[in-house]
Amino acid sequence: xxxxxxxxxxxxxxxxxxxxxxxxxxxxxxxxxxxxxxxxxxxxxxxxxxxxxxxxxxxxxxxxxxxxxxxxxxxxxxxxxxxxxxxxxxxxxxxxxxxxxxxxxxxxxxxxxxxxxxxxxxxxxxxxxxxxxxxxxxxxxxxxxxxxxxxxxxxxxxxxxxxxxxxxxxxxxxxxxxxxxxxxxxxxxxxxxxxxxxxxxxxxxxxxxxxxxxxxxxxxxxxxxxxxxxxxxxxxxxxxxxxxxxxxxxxxxxxxxxxxxxxxxxxxxxxxxxxxxx
Numbered sequence: 001x002x003x004x005x006x007x008x009x010x011x012x013x014x015x016x017x018x019x020x021x022x023x024x025x026x027x028x029x030x031x032x033x034x035x036x037x038x039x040x041x042x043x044x045x046x047x048x049x050x051x052x053x054x055x056x057x058x059x060x061x062x063x064x065x066x067x068x069x070x071x072x073x074x075x076x077x078x079x080x081x082x083x084x085x086x087x088x089x090x091x092x093x094x095x096x097x098x099x100x101x102x103x104x105x106x107x108x109x110x111x112x113x114x115x116x117x118x119x120x121x122x123x124x125x126x127x128x129x130x131x132x133x134x135x136x137x138x139x140x141x142x143x144x145x146x147x148x149x150x151x152x153x154x155x156x157x158x159x160x161x162x163x164x165x166x167x168x169x170x171x172x173x174x175x176x177x178x179x180x181x182x183x184x185x186x187x188x189x190x191x192x193x194x195x196x197x198x199x200x201x202x203x204x205x206x207x208x209x210x211x212x213x214x215x216x217x218x219x220x221x222x223x224x225x226x227x228x229x230x231x232x233x234x235x236x237x238x239x240x241x242x243x244x245x246x247x248x249x250x251x252x253x254x255x256x257x258x259x260x261x262x263x264x265x266x267x268x269x270x271x272x273x274x275x276x277x278x
Contacts, residue, residue, distance in 0.1 A: 169229070
């Protein structure tokens with residue numbers, strides 16, 4: 001049994017130079033190496049492969065059919081290696097890569113603006129935006145399936161860095177003819193907005209709906225009264241609905257990321273864009 005081939009990229013470069021120059025002498029000059037050393041490398045490749053790659057043809061050389069096929073493969077390998085180096089370098093510098101952002105249904109009214117800035121500065125990035133409840137986003141952050149997330153406080157902040165975004169009021173929203181409909185909270189029990197509304201504002205409800213568009217639809221047909229932060233109202237069509245500000249009812253949006261070091265260059269640059277918001 002033949003030993004496993006152990007040729008490296010350096011040898012592929014040597015062979016490509018020989019093929020392209022159609023001369024071992026010229027290839028050695030191009031590679032800035034001694035001709036005997038280059039000849040030895042080609043012979044070693046032939047021994048490892050068990051085939052002839054080049055043959056003498058008068059004063060020059062002839063590339064064998066096996067040599068031509070190896071050349072085609074070698075060019076592809078070298079190009080792949082160069083592209084890989086460039087991609088790795090771009091990721092390290094934050095010029096490309098995947099940026100994974102989590103967002104709570106009721107958070108980050110300026111997210112589109114920040115994403116637009118990020119894409120303009122780094123058009124090569126791949127963006128993934130994931131929506132979810134604040135606690136679920138925190139878990140995904142800790143599992144490293146998200147790079148950063150916009151959430152509603154309060155949250156379990158252990159191991160998490162927090163950038164307070166804005167504190168804003170809540171409004172009671174209802175159909176003008178159905179002001180006494182059942183209250184449906186735009187969050188699930190035990191999570192940020194639910195906890196804020198139930199514990200701090202004394203709102204009691206067993207009905208929840210974290211999909212805001214569905215919730216507004218229920219309000220429009222008189223099946224619900226809900227409570228939403230001001231930023232969410234700005235993003236929705238509230239025509240014909242009554243909006244009453246709740247006294248002393250506020251909630252805070254925050255950008256969060258893992259405290260420990262090691263954020264990607266993309267994450268660091270996105271955090272910088274958000275922190276420049278003022």
